[in-house]
Amino acid sequence: MADTFLDKAYDTVGTEATRALYADWAKSYDKEISENGYATPGRCADALKSVTRDFTKPILDFGCGTGLSGLALSLAGFKTIDGVDLTQEMLDRAKEKQLYRSLRLSEPDKGFTINSGEYAAVASIGVIGAGAAPIDVFDMIINALPSEAHFVFSFNDHTLKDPSFEANVNAAIAANKAKILVENYGDHLRGLNMKSKVYVLEKT
Numbered sequence: 011m012a013d014t015f016l017d018k019a020y021d022t023v024g025t026e027a028t029r030a031l032y033a034d035w036a037k038s039y040d041k042e043i044s045e046n047g048y049a050t051p052g053r054c055a056d057a058l059k060s061v062t063r064d065f066t067k068p069i070l071d072f073g074c075g076t077g078l079s080g081l082a083l084s085l086a087g088f089k090t091i092d093g094v095d096l097t098q099e100m101l102d103r104a105k106e107k108q109l110y111r112s113l114r115l116s117e118p119d120k121g122f123t124i125n126s127g128e129y130a131a132v133a134s135i136g137v138i139g140a141g142a143a144p145i146d147v148f149d150m151i152i153n154a155l156p157s158e159a160h161f162v163f164s165f166n167d168h169t170l171k172d173p174s175f176e177a178n179v180n181a182a183i184a185a186n187k188a189k190i191l192v193e194n195y196g197d198h199l200r201g202l203n204m205k206s207k208v209y210v211l212e213k214t
């Protein structure tokens with residue numbers, strides 16, 4: 011297991027190193043992740059579904075990667091999904107799945123932000139935390155969302171070991187920026203016995 015991308019991922023820090031990791035991983039990501047029983051996208055999609063009334067409103071899959079998260083959202087019934095990702099090679103794989111309305115490259119160093127008010131929900135599945143995006147992404151999304159919009163995201167066990175990620179969520183709740191609709195802990199990568207916490211927040 012020492013040479014798998016999954017092993018490398020959790021030690022990767024910084025935008026350029028993260029982009030390089032996923033550029034190399036893009037071709038084999040779906041196989042490696044699926045072989046390990048990737049459960050978080052389905053759990054996130056089900057959690058978002060449980061609080062959604064209108065499935066036609068546009069939602070954003072932020073950090074869509076190769077589209078496994080978009081696939082789970084689509085299977086849960088969401089009809090209009092845009093994708094954003096840091097890594098062009100991951101977006102190229104996502105495009106092949108033909109389930110996104112649009113796909114866009116994010117450039118965090120150039121002050122990338124989501125279009126405020128455009129989305130009824132944002133999903134960031136397997137994205138924020140160890141091996142991917144910094145917690146600033148959480149703040150950017152929660153600040154950009156319109157009132158009553160939903161934000162579903164996950165923190166895996168590696169990320170939960172650093173208390174600052176959950177502290178950031180709790181600070182947003184305490185500041186009355188959002189309320190928690192769903193919070194549950196369950197399977198992340200079944201084959202590795204790794205778990206994740208899934209949240210759905212509603213913007214205040």
Ligand SMILES: C[S@@+](CC[C@H](N)C(=O)[O-])C[C@H]1O[C@@H](n2cnc3c(N)ncnc32)[C@H](O)[C@@H]1O
Pocket residue numbers: 028029032051072073074075076077078079094095096097100116118134135136137142143144147
């Ligand atoms: C573990 S993958 C998850 C992909 C997909 N959501 C899934 O569930 O399979 C993490 C993704 O986050 C992207 N990513 C990392 N940092 C990011 C950032 N700051 N902004 C946007 N995407 C980012 C990576 O390029 C990668 O595709």
